[in-house]
Amino acid sequence: MKFLTLVAGFSAAFAAVSAQSSNQSICDKYTTALLKDNNATNQKTVLTLVVNTALIGTYSNATGAPKNNVTGILNNGTYGGQPVSLLKFFDGSLKSTNRNGNPTAVNFLDGGGAEPLKMNMPANDSSSNQYTLVTHLYEFFGTLLGCSDQTQNGPFMTYQGVQSMSQVHRFMNLDETEMNYFIEQVGMSATSFGVSDADAMTVGNSLNKTFNYRCAPPVVLGPGFANVSQSTCLAADCMVYSPPDCNQMGDSYPNGTNNAQPQSAAASGSSSGSSGSGGSGMSGKDGSSSLIVNFVGALALAAAGAIAVSL
Ligand code: HEM
Ligand SMILES: *[C@@H]1O[C@H](CO)[C@@H](O)[C@H](O)[C@H]1NC(C)=O
Ligand SMILES: *[C@@H]1O[C@H](CO)[C@@H](O)[C@H](O)[C@H]1NC(C)=O
Ligand SMILES: *[C@@H]1O[C@H](CO)[C@@H](O)[C@H](O)[C@H]1NC(C)=O
Ligand SMILES: *[C@@H]1O[C@H](CO)[C@@H](O)[C@H](O)[C@H]1NC(C)=O
Ligand SMILES: *[C@@H]1O[C@H](CO)[C@@H](O)[C@H](O)[C@H]1NC(C)=O
Ligand SMILES: *[C@@H]1O[C@H](CO)[C@@H](O)[C@H](O)[C@H]1NC(C)=O
Ligand SMILES: *[C@@H]1O[C@H](CO)[C@@H](O)[C@H](O)[C@H]1NC(C)=O
Numbered sequence: 001m002k003f004l005t006l007v008a009g010f011s012a013a014f015a016a017v018s019a020q021s022s023n024q025s026i027c028d029k030y031t032t033a034l035l036k037d038n039n040a041t042n043q044k045t046v047l048t049l050v051v052n053t054a055l056i057g058t059y060s061n062a063t064g065a066p067k068n069n070v071t072g073i074l075n076n077g078t079y080g081g082q083p084v085s086l087l088k089f090f091d092g093s094l095k096s097t098n099r100n101g102n103p104t105a106v107n108f109l110d111g112g113g114a115e116p117l118k119m120n121m122p123a124n125d126s127s128s129n130q131y132t133l134v135t136h137l138y139e140f141f142g143t144l145l146g147c148s149d150q151t152q153n154g155p156f157m158t159y160q161g162v163q164s165m166s167q168v169h170r171f172m173n174l175d176e177t178e179m180n181y182f183i184e185q186v187g188m189s190a191t192s193f194g195v196s197d198a199d200a201m202t203v204g205n206s207l208n209k210t211f212n213y214r215c216a217p218p219v220v221l222g223p224g225f226a227n228v229s230q231s232t233c234l235a236a237d238c239m240v241y242s243p244p245d246c247n248q249m250g251d252s253y254p255n256g257t258n259n260a261q262p263q264s265a266a267a268s269g270s271s272s273g274s275s276g277s278g279g280s281g282m283s284g285k286d287g288s289s290s291l292i293v294n295f296v297g298a299l300a301l302a303a304a305g306a307i308a309v310s311l
């Protein structure tokens, strides 16, 4: 109960397991099911598997038997019959990254791209844009899923990135289809490792509510989080929060760019850069070294029909 009582009611919606008897968070429940010992290292491993698979799709040698194949956020896919192509936001081809309030082209695949992800690492180094982004995703989704052993000092650190998702995604002008695809891939990655459909649905619905509305008011996501807007769907076709709160002071940009599309990096105009460290709050503070996962067999198959993972 310790974790859940610490967490504001809001993020408990993510953390709580939807059904039945267990009062463990989703993170703790599946860490126990897949790796037996529910500690910081293993929680980070589970988040690594789920995030890496969501990004690049099922990687054949990472899972013994995926329950479903995942296409991956970085690969072309479809949502609701419409084509989706998100790679352009990650490979530096658009000026869609917020660097000190300027739309900037940044290559987030500069740490070796998919290859290190397939080896359960965030990147092939610890100084790339890729390392910072992917590590932040482990930390952020770890908190959303209620991992109980994240700390300031590691091995599984609390979230070290920018607090407001509206600030981070300000210039991407993500639309509903893009957002729904991203959320669906996260859910499909989770179920591929044995997370139940009911638990994945709980997470998906929470992601929908929290990030998929334009002009959402400030909210505190969990312990250590600031009270800022988390609006990530920022294009004109996004659902609008009721009542709308489009103009906010400080570091929230819940209406994005009023539907302005990000420019191509090749277009003339404001500067583009590929520097990763960014400046004011955009840089990572993570000191932890690359994750080296090394475990075999002896996996508990306790809850919810979880499947074996062999690396
Ligand atoms: C539920 C939806 C989403 C959530 C919760 C989410 C969360 C995050 C988080 C936590 C970061 C790290 C920020 C930091 O390091 O300071 C991030 C960065 C990023 N996200 Fe998202 N994201 C979502 C949807 C999307 C979608 C649909 C795209 C489209 C391609 C996208 C593209 C990116 C990019 C390119 C970055 C790097 C930005 C930067 O470092 O400034 N995200 N996101
Ligand atoms: C779950 O609840 C039971 C009974 O209330 C308690 O003994 C146990 O410590 C709780 N476990 C967690 C992980 O919160
Ligand atoms: C977590 O448990 C694993 C064994 O499952 C062990 O190798 C690892 O050192 C433990 N990590 C921590 C932080 O206790
Ligand atoms: C996933 O794809 C692989 C390779 O195409 C295939 O062998 C496997 O049967 C698929 N698994 C499921 C659950 O669809
Ligand atoms: C993915 O889709 C985009 C947009 O339709 C297209 O430009 C690109 O060539 C496609 N990439 C691959 C690998 O099929
Ligand atoms: C990591 O990958 C990048 C390409 O993304 C490459 O330039 C670099 O040399 C690689 N570094 C190491 C240590 O392998
Ligand atoms: C997984 O596959 C990648 C690329 O095919 C390879 O570099 C890596 O060593 C493999 N990992 C393991 C644990 O076998
Ligand atoms: C998120 O909301 C959209 C729009 O209401 C809906 O189509 C989609 O199914 C929802 N996704 C999840 C995972 O709940």
Ligand SMILES: *[C@@H]1O[C@H](CO)[C@@H](O)[C@H](O)[C@H]1NC(C)=O
Binding pocket: 217, 218, 219, 220, 227
């Ligand atoms: C966050 O800010 C909003 C609007 O300013 C306010 O209504 C809400 O009570 C704040 N939440 C917390 C937890 O401080």
Ligand SMILES: *[C@@H]1O[C@H](CO)[C@@H](O)[C@H](O)[C@H]1NC(C)=O
Binding pocket: 234, 235, 236, 237, 246, 247, 255, 257, 258, 259
């Ligand atoms: C928010 O952006 C939309 C376009 O997506 C625009 O029509 C609307 O005027 C903006 N609202 C405010 C308050 O800026």
